[in-house]
Amino acid sequence: MADPHELLALARTMADPVLERWQTLVALETPSGDAGRAAVFGERLAAGLAATADSVRQPPGPDGAHLVAYWNGREAKDDEGEGPPAGHTLLVAHSDTVFPAGTITRRPFALAEDGDTVTGPGVFDMKGSLVAVELAMDLLSRTGASPRRPVRLVVVNDEEIGSPDGSRLVARHAEGAHAVLGLEPPLPGGALKIGRRGVARVRLSVRGVSAHAGLDAALGVSAIDELVDQLTGLRATATSHPDAALNVGTITGGTRANVVADHAEAEIGLRYTTPETEQALLRALLGPTAVRERAALSAELLSHRPAWAMDPANPLAAELIALAATLGMDLPIGSSGGAGDTNLTGALGIPTVDGLGPAGAGAHGEDEHASLSSLLERAALIAAFLVTH
Missing domain, CATH: 3.30.70.360 (Alpha-Beta Plaits)
Incomplete structure (x- = not known):
């Protein structure tokens, strides 16, 4: 089993390839409802995930294909002679952004002089999160580790318009899940989301x-x-x-x-x-x-x-907070006024935490930005959780 500190140290050596991948995904614009651009992006994302996943599928939808990636988890018995635990871990993300095609020409991907702040349309919500999950699985692969449980990653292409089709995919793969980790951006200060207001149109x-x-x-x-x-x-x-x-x-x-x-x-x-x-x-x-x-x-x-009521005693959040503390990270918690795909899993009573994407601010705006160092840390945290839980 990979040591969490080893995963974090390795993640911090990978800033350059992470920036390159981040720039690639941001440059491939994905406005909601654009099936052609969704297809191009989906193929590029699938190719990256295929390096570690046991399988990657692209189920069709009205606005182009979504994506589901699978990792089998440890099949061998552990030190106590027990097999892998029941239930899979579900990671939930989306590929679409609110920005119209052509925004990247006016606001190209850039790394600020501080060497940490990354700007560009969709860097925070949520192309950085997709890079983070790719890196998390790469960290496990490089250290010879496997997730303790089977893992599924669902990436829908219509979250920014309410997931009218993607929600069925999230619901399907939430069945039997042991835990759901939402990869949406965190609250200010990097806080995890353990509740969300419901929303309807x-x-x-x-x-x-x-x-x-x-x-x-x-x-x-x-x-x-x-x-x-x-x-x-x-x-x-x-x-x-x-x-x-x-x-x-x-x-x-x-x-x-x-x-x-x-x-x-x-x-x-x-x-x-x-x-x-x-x-x-x-x-x-x-x-x-x-x-x-x-x-x-x-x-x-x-x-x-549906509304996902906040529970300050959320046990999944407590596990992540404790794990982060061992790595020297502080993880506050809070409730979000916005809605997302984890509303569904949280409302169903499945242990759910959201906001595991890299820290930043300015989602949907001209000043959208995210932190490179936070992305590396979040990737290590996700990898450490998957290998230990």
């Missing part, structure tokens, strides 16, 4: 009746007026729940000022921290009652992630 559509707004207004039914009333009611429902947040992201409708609008729709974002609030908000949104007699309403759930 709903499209609310209204059909009204068009009419001349000056001559025959009474014959019409304004879809826009109906939508405004619906949104006012939804706002009141959200306000009655202290842990709820509602954001009307887009509104469209109507044709011109002298025509009673016969159509309107809004895309609405919801956030919540408890199942009770989640159910109340979704019930109000997905089962609307029209205010106007001739207005027709329909609601479509575009994406949904």
Whole structure:
């Protein structure tokens, strides 16, 4: 079995190849929904993982192939004569970013003068995490070690838009998992995420009746007026729940000022921290009652992630914190206001910790950056956890 300190020391010698790999993955842009770019990136990622994985598969999805890599773990009996423990360790990541194609030309990958800060679109969320997991498995390979349990890595290509297809892949591979390690970026200060608010996106559509707004207004039914009333009611429902947040992201409708609008729709974002609030908000949104007699309403759930309640006594987090301490690393814990694929596994009660990507800041923004030294440390921590747990 590899010694955790040996893994960390080895990781710290690999800054140059890590930077080269990081730059390669960042340069291959992967905006959500771009199947062509997802395919190119997936092939390059699969090739890197194949160096250590027992198998790599690329299951298809509407926006291109996702990726699942498998490591068998130790098959031989341990010193006590026992075989490998039951259950696999699931690593969860994503390949897509929020940046449109061409961003890399304006903001190329770069290493700052401090020799540690890396900038570029997607370096923090979450190309650095993909490099870290590759390095973690490479560290085990170089030291002749194997994970204690079988390991699966799921990389979805639609996380930034709510994993409308990728979530089924995460759910499938979460079955039978002993533990789930989310590779999303950490909270400020490198803190692990042991809880997440739930999030949902709903499209609310209204059909009204068009009419001349000056001559025959009474014959019409304004879809826009109906939508405004619906949104006012939804706002009141959200306000009655202290842990709820509602954001009307887009509104469209109507044709011109002298025509009673016969159509309107809004895309609405919801956030919540408890199942009770989640159910109340979704019930109000997905089962609307029209205010106007001739207005027709329909609601479509575009994406949904359940709330993952924070448990300060999370035993998986405690194991990681203790392991990090032996390596001289401090691992704070916290809860995230954002949602991700670990919402699902955490809500299902599977031991889950997220935020194991390298430290940094500025996700989704112009100032996105991440730490090279943190990436090396996180890779060593992941490798040490896999070999000991």
